[in-house]
Amino acid sequence: MNNNLFNEILSAQSIKRTVKQQRIVDASIRLFSEKGYSNTSTAEIAKVAEVSEASIFKQYGTKDNLLLSLIVPYIKEFFPSLANEAMDQIISNADSTFEGFLRAFLKNRIEFITGNKEIFQVLIKEIIYKEELKKEFLPYFHEIVIPRITKFIALFKERGELIDIPIDKILKLLFTFISGFIVSHFVLLNKESISNEEVEDVICFVMDGIRKSSSDH
Known part of the structure; x- marks a missing residue:
């Protein structure tokens, strides 16, 4: 992670999420909250979100990037x-x-x-x-x-x-x-x-x- 990535995610929040992205976000928040980030696999997120695991990697690249995409906008709103x-x-x-x-x-x-x-x-x-x-x-x-x-x-x-x-x-x-x-x-x-x-x-x-x-x- 670096400041460029941080700023890219900040800028990306102005773009409205697709239905599939929203399902991934909702599933990730629920699973990370219940099980913790380290104990949650992208396969589990994909199953709950009803998307393919490949879709998650295509949208976010890595699980770390997915975590950042959840937390960054929350920090801005808080x-x-x-x-x-x-x-x-x-x-x-x-x-x-x-x-x-x-x-x-x-x-x-x-x-x-x-x-x-x-x-x-x-x-x-x-x-x-x-x-x-x-x-x-x-x-x-x-x-x-x-x-x-x-x-x-x-x-x-x-x-x-x-x-x-x-x-x-x-x-x-x-x-x-x-x-x-x-x-x-x-x-x-x-x-x-x-x-x-x-x-x-x-x-x-x-x-x-x-x-x-x-x-x-």
């Missing part, structure tokens, strides 16, 4: 350009709070994961165990995700809402706790969804750690 629109709204609204942003973001992304649970499970399991996937996607996170969230944190620090510690430390706290919370629910515990009450518990826990207290003003 961190949408909506972040820029939300940023504009917050900047223009002096009454906006980091807690409000965090609540809206969490609920929106949890709803997205709930509707795409199987591919989320595939993504987490394979990112953990496949070094080549980490090398492909970590730069994407750093280029797309980190700068956007950093802007939010810097804005609320300027407003005096968050504790006065380096932004990178706040980022680590947020990603470590929130990602652990979501992964444990949807992957380890295999829950179908996360309740609003659980979301509020997480928000309270996070904000208690990073909110600037009144005594600090």
